[in-house]
Amino acid sequence: MSDTGRSVLDEAWGRIPHTRETTEEPGSFTQTRIERVITLLVGPGCLVLGAQAFVAAFGPGDETPGWHLPLVVGVFLPLIAMVVACTIGRFARLFSGIFAVAFVVALALWPAATVDGSAPSVTENPWIFFLINVATVAAVVAFPLPLQVVWTIAVPLLFGLARLVQADFAPDFLLPVLLDVSFACILGSVLVTLGWMYRSVAGNVDETRSRAVSSYASAAAAEATERERVAVAALMHDSVLGALLAAERATTPRERTLAVSMAREALMRLANAEKDALEGSDEPVDAARLADDIEEAAHEFGVDLTVTRRVQFGTPRVPGRVARALVLAAMQAVANAVQHAEARGLSVELNGYADPGSVAVRVRDAGGGFDLSAIPEDRLGIRGSIIARVTAVGGRSDIDTGPAGTTVLLEWESGDRW
Missing domain, CATH: 3.30.565.10 (Histidine kinase-like ATPase, C-terminal domain)
Incomplete structure (x- = not known):
């Protein structure tokens, strides 16, 4: 786009009422709004699942003494920070990414934390299970699509592996763990797909709007150029050519006076041309x-x-x-x-x-x-x-x-x- 077209586009964008989310760039108006909607939905949803996991964490735990409190603190503090950031709309990606990574670290430490603990229950899942899809949602907020897919698949599989290691790969645990992993993968896939779909739609809307505004800006710039050409042509004829013709044809004192006046007017108009004097x-x-x-x-x-x-x-x-x-x-x-x-x-x-x-x-x-x-x-x-x-x-x-x-x-x- 030419400089004139860009200036027209910037002027048009400057006339649109803006909020904090839409002041930076005209090309991401809808996409920014969609990101805000996603974070607003993620905040309360994660708060509900987090509260369920937090209540479960107060019951009998599978961890050995000394592991329970560090794991709870290391998981729930980033979770609280993520919920607050998503709710207020500030630093949501940062704290969501911190929680997603912290949860994976907690899952990796889970076998070591439960190696000498009580025997796990086949019918009851540990508190960390309730946060699997919270980690997936955090990845949707924080990471690009390839990493979202990795988190959606890797986090449930890592939980299943940690759970089987905790149970020494007992045959009774294979089916329940497989069902839990499948459920978490399916739900996580749905969340990632919804996020990708809404972001794609928003991106297409922004791209279409940008093309439309660019087309309008080009047309407006062309019209402005044509008007300027006509104005300059009229100015040149009125002020310069008219004065030259009058001076050339002046044969009487009255005509010479007219030529001098026209020349004076020409100089004044040319001097004020950039100020839209006409x-x-x-x-x-x-x-x-x-x-x-x-x-x-x-x-x-x-x-x-x-x-x-x-x-x-x-x-x-x-x-x-x-x-x-x-x-x-x-x-x-x-x-x-x-x-x-x-x-x-x-x-x-x-x-x-x-x-x-x-x-x-x-x-x-x-x-x-x-x-x-x-x-x-x-x-x-x-x-x-x-x-x-x-x-x-x-x-x-x-x-x-x-x-x-x-x-x-x-x-x-x-x-x-x-």
Whole structure:
């Protein structure tokens, strides 16, 4: 994606209300939410299973004296830390990983801890059995998918091996242990599959959203580039080419004064181009203000012009950018009338209508007219400075020209766009 597209994407993402989980990266919005949901479910679930194992740990244990308390502390302290971290949503992966590893270590030490203990019961499982799937869930939270699969298979098998070693591989234990291991593997597989499925769906949603926003950003960047091109082209014609043409054709003191004013305006516009001087503020203005601006701009060009005003009560206020575009387009029409028709019969009318809410500016001259279709493509006085400029702000323009003169009509109607 281009730098312009990336800036548009970042701006769009910045407008979305964020929580703590979604402030870092726009590409992981849904995935981050799914991770939070998983940890919120894991916390209470592990608390219930942990409480069951903790109650069982207070009963008669299979461990030899000196092993029971270290094993209980070494397993339940990481478990409590994991439950708290999952509940508050902070450091859940870290403490879940610590518990998953601590539980595997406890299972590895189980044969040594029970080697001289009491004879194990075939019908009752030790307290550590109730935490097998808690370790699997901890792996789902903390580890990538390959390690989750390893934990899902290895933890039940390790428990079964430790249990058989504790019972000296007595035949009576083979079937119960096999059933326990199978149950733990099946349940663990379901948990891992659910976690993988929800994360995959969230990843696909984020990827689709990212592509859609990137496509929008590219389209917006292309539109912005095209608007900038039109604006720069209009600026160059209005401010530079217009001044050069006026200077070249100036033969009278009045025309020389006009050329000097246009050159001064060109320098000011070029100096302020990066500040969007042509667009101005969006603050709405009264329709009559357009007539004042046209008269003032014409005076700066050395043209004494009085704009006829017919503004009905209730005429809507005009957004600042629209007003500026209409004034600049009208001044281009005035400049064309001065240069090509020597300002013969030059007049400007401003009409404001309450119903429908609209504003119209009409510029007339009594020159010889011109052939609109014969204007070269590189001449932007009409195409860029009048038609394109008014269209860019949602307005309409119409040019009627002939031997009796030329009339340029600029219209803007209030609508949902503004």
